[in-house]
Amino acid sequence: MCKPPLRDDVEWASEPEKMLQPGSSPPACNTQPRCDRRLCRGLTAAVTAAVLMAGYLVLGKLFLGSGSGAGPTAFLVCRQVLASGLLVAGALALHGPQLPRRADMPSVQRLGLYNFINALGFLWGVQLTTPFVTSVAQLAIPVLVLAHAACCGRQRVTLFKAAGVLVLVAGCALVAAGAHSAAAAPSAVGRPRGHHGSARLLLGLAVLAVQCSSFVGLLLEQERLVRSYPVSWVLAWAYASCTLLSCAAAAADGSLGAVGAALASPRDAAIVAYSATCGCVAYFVLIAYASKHLPAELVSVTVAVEPLAVSALGMLLLGAEPCAAEGAGFALAFGGTALLSRAVQSESEGRERGGQAGPPGGASDQEASFRDPLIRA
Incomplete structure (x- = not known):
């Protein structure tokens, strides 16, 4: 067992054999428990x-299929009004009132547009x-973000990473093929036939492709803004702008009148409240906390937990x-996500051993805001 030194710190550190050399690690007895706790x-x-987030997906499906007459746009209006109010209140409590500079207004507007899409x-x-x-x-989002990072010189393209991307894409394609077969099957229960x-x-897959691409644009705009403003205010501005766009879209497609119907049922109102609090605000807080304790690449692996949780909840709630x-x-x-994450994490560890380490706990706040899904929907 490793024991603490019996002499005072100055005398202990003065011995050449006890001093840490550049690139070496601290004693395992001092760092391992702390690393385990952080992990x-x-x-x-x-x-x-x-x-x-899996609960938000399944409950959102229940809401949209409830027959209340409220479609995705009306649901989005209800969710955004509540979520943006909570985010603005949190930003005010943490940082006081703040507005973006005039020169940054176009970037804030683009961020709101990406958020809305x-x-x-x-x-x-x-x-x-x-x-x-x-x-x-x-x-697909980590793949798109990694591709952009490679084009910008943030990451090197290696065979290991390419293999992870190919396996991940193959898995997504197999899921799409399985869903296509189930949708076409005459005996499919609860599915279009x-x-x-x-x-x-x-059509849904095409919409999701646009959604994932817009999320990458959202991350890029967010990364630029958080260099100058608190993250909480950047999120509050984005959600407030998205709320305005959602109201405009609801007015344009005639679903603004269905907002009241979306809240008429206690069950539907509870789903809206869950989506705003747990599916938005709590999700952001938890991912931000995880980003402080883990490398960004390791956080991205946990995205793969969502389909597993969705499957379990879907069988319980949707049959x-x-x-x-x-x-x-x-x-x-x-497997592809884990392989890709491990490849990127190994490269980050190599940079740290070479003396190019960033702040403790992984990437900086700006890098984490670029690579992590702080806002999902």
Whole structure:
């Protein structure tokens, strides 16, 4: 067992054989328990966030299929009004009143637009496909972000990373194929059938592709803004702008009058409250906490927990039937995500050993805001 030194710190550190050399690690007895605690806390927060998001997916599907007359746009208006109010209140409590500079207003507006496309595309993706397919589609986001990072010189493209990307894409494709077969099957329960079901699924996948791409744009705009402003205010401005766009979209498609119907049922009102608090505010807080304790790449692996949680909740609440192809695709997607994350994490550890380490706990706040899914929908 490793014991603390018996002499005072100055005398102990003055001996050459006891001093830490550049690039060496502190004694394992001092760092290992602390590292284990950070790992456990970070993983607990990230996995909890993934489960909360899975609940939002399944409950959102229940809401959209409840027959209340409120579609995705009306649901988004209710959710955004509550979530933006909570985020603005939190930003005021933490940092006081603050407005973006005039020169940064275009960036804030673009951030709100990306947020709106991401949020509405997410809900339409859930309605047109299934919560499981929607959750698996989100695994494309780390691939898109990594591709942009490679183009900008943030990451090197290696064979290990390329293999992870290929396995992940193959898993997502297998999930899509399994969902397509289930949608076309005449005996499918609770799924669209025949040609119309297949067309609906393909349309949903196209919507999810746009949603994932808009999320990458959201991350890029967010990364630039958090260099100058508190993260809480950047999120509050983005959600406030998204709320205005959601109201305009609801007025344009005539669903603004259905907002009252969305809150008429106690069950639907509870789903809206859950989506705003747990699916938005609590999710952001947990991911931000996890990013303080884990490398960004390790946090991204926990995204793969969502499809597993969605499958369990779907079978409990929606009566969904498990599909072997979808399960195999999920396993591949999870393996590809883990492989990709390990490759990027190994590169980060190599930079740290070379003396290019960032702040403790992984990436800086700006890098974490770029690479981590702080806002999902």
